[in-house]
Amino acid sequence: MTDQELIQAAKAMLNRSYAPFSHYAVGAALLGSDGNVYTGCNIESATYGATICAERGAICNAFAHGCRRFVRGAVISSGAEYCTPCGICRQLLYEFSDHLVMLCCRNDGAYLALTAEELLPHGFKNETMA
Ligand code: THU
Numbered sequence: 001m002t003d004q005e006l007i008q009a010a011k012a013m014l015n016r017s018y019a020p021f022s023h024y025a026v027g028a029a030l031l032g033s034d035g036n037v038y039t040g041c042n043i044e045s046a047t048y049g050a051t052i053c054a055e056r057g058a059i060c061n062a063f064a065h066g067c068r069r070f071v072r073g074a075v076i077s078s079g080a081e082y083c084t085p086c087g088i089c090r091q092l093l094y095e096f097s098d099h100l101v102m103l104c105c106r107n108d109g110a111y112l113a114l115t116a117e118e119l120l121p122h123g124f125k126n127e128t129m130a
Pocket of ligand 1: 019041084
């Protein structure tokens with residue numbers, strides 16, 4: 001799985017996005033430790049706060065298939081700027097990271113490759129409570 005293939009998988013999710021309020025479509029693709037790719041799109045709610053980001057949708061998709069660790073991911077939006085995960089998604093990506101690197105894309109083809117630790121420095125996870 002090349003970076004370009006992962007980015008393409010994320011991009012393909014833009015069509016599935018449900019974003020009638022922000023009009024900001026987001027697609028995500030996560031390569032699991034099992035070698036499979038799990039995708040997701042943002043799903044907005046009329047109550048706004050119940051909105052689910054594309055990254056968390058992809059994580060839920062992976063869990064539903066028995067995969068709980070991720071090595072690489074891509075996220076892209078309909079906007080012109082780099083799409084970087086929100087704080088809540090950073091937390092989950094950090095917790096389920098297997099040396100995860102996220103490709104935070106712009107739709108002109110440029111992207112930032114950021115580790116889970118770069119996205120969430122000094123993050124809290126299960127082992128912290130040991
Ligand atoms: N959104 C994502 O799906 N992922 C991100 O990384 C940033 C934000 C969604 C949530 C909402 O549907 C829309 O983008 C605007 O915030």
